Amino acid sequence: MPELPEVETIRRDLEKMLVGRTIDRVCVRDRRVLEGFGPDGGRRRQVAPNSFSRTLAGRTVAGVIRRGKYLVLDLGPGLSLLAHLRMTGRIVVGGPDNKARAIIYFREAPTVLNFIDTRRFGEIWLAPDWRRDPSIKALGPEPLEPMDEEAWGQSLRRSGAALHSALLDQKRMAGLGNIYVTEALHLSGLRPMRRARAVPEKALPILLKNIRGVLERGLADRGVSFRDYRDALGQRGSAQKGLFVYGKGGCPCPGCGDLLVSVKVGGRGTVYCRQCQK
Numbered sequence: 219m220p221e222l223p224e225v226e227t228i229r230r231d232l233e234k235m236l237v238g239r240t241i242d243r244v245c246v247r248d249r250r251v252l253e254g255f256g257p258d259g260g261r262r263r264q265v266a267p268n269s270f271s272r273t274l275a276g277r278t279v280a281g282v283i284r285r286g287k288y289l290v291l292d293l294g295p296g297l298s299l300l301a302h303l304r305m306t307g308r309i310v311v312g313g314p315d316n317k318a319r320a321i322i323y324f325r326e327a328p329t330v331l332n333f334i335d336t337r338r339f340g341e342i343w344l345a346p347d348w349r350r351d352p353s354i355k356a357l358g359p360e361p362l363e364p365m366d367e368e369a370w371g372q373s374l375r376r377s378g379a380a381l382h383s384a385l386l387d388q389k390r391m392a393g394l395g396n397i398y399v400t401e402a403l404h405l406s407g408l409r410p411m412r413r414a415r416a417v418p419e420k421a422l423p424i425l426l427k428n429i430r431g432v433l434e435r436g437l438a439d440r441g442v443s444f445r446d447y448r449d450a451l452g453q454r455g456s457a458q459k460g461l462f463v464y465g466k467g468g469c470p471c472p473g474c475g476d477l478l479v480s481v482k483v484g485g486r487g488t489v490y491c492r493q494c495q496k
């Protein structure tokens with residue numbers, strides 16, 4: 219699943235290519251892409267593809283924003299298009315792609331935006347003001363922006379969950395996923411299955427520094443591409459080459475040489491070193 223560095227890479231690409239361009243027409247080839255799963259887990263939106271398409275026609279892209287793992291096309295006063303890529307979603311600008319679930323055509327042909335998604339968990343929807351959308355309002359702070367670090371630490375230590383799961387919770391901090399959490403915990407010497415509330419207070423600034431470090435490196439390398447992730451030009455990122463432990467269960471730890479262990483924590487696969495992580 220694309221995490222903060224991957225979504226931010228797409229945002230930067232889209233900003234360069236789409237700002238100032240006007241939507242000509244929209245094809246909704248799979249109406250389920252508009253219905254989504256809803257912020258409250260399960261309820262689907264009632265959306266008429268016709269009105270979705272008509273609302274977008276003639277609107278000009280004023281900006282492209284990222285919040286957590288959400289992308290927002292700011293379409294001027296009173297209208298935003300929000301997108302979440304979930305497991306396998308891609309947003310690719312270029313010519314029309316016949317696998318796309320939705321295609322936005324711009325007046326400045328031949329530019330089109332394709333929303334492609336083989337697993338079909340991704341979603342796009344409209345909101346009058348993206349800041350007030352329930353999905354966005356539920357998010358915790360952005361890790362790469364200045365934030366109340368003490369409040370973040372306290373919220374983490376209030377969690378009854380495993381540390382790995384607590385860090386994946388987007389309400390505490392937005393944008394983290396399995397890959398970057400696995401990396402940051404390794405660099406911080408913390409085991410993923412350890413209770414979040416048992417993490418010593420003095421370990422928290424180090425953990426935050428490592429979270430920021432792995433995200434910034436991922437961003438510099440335009441994201442991790444194992445299978446599905448592509449940038450907005452359809453190209454792979456290269457951050458997978460710089461990963462220390464993620465996806466390397468059974469291989470020697472880069473720190474001590476002991477073999478890394480694969481485990482499931484809260485249903486998600488992660489990797490750690492028994493010697494270096496306590």
Ligand SMILES: [Zn+2]
Pocket residue numbers: 471472473474475476491492493494495
């Ligand atoms: Zn080790």
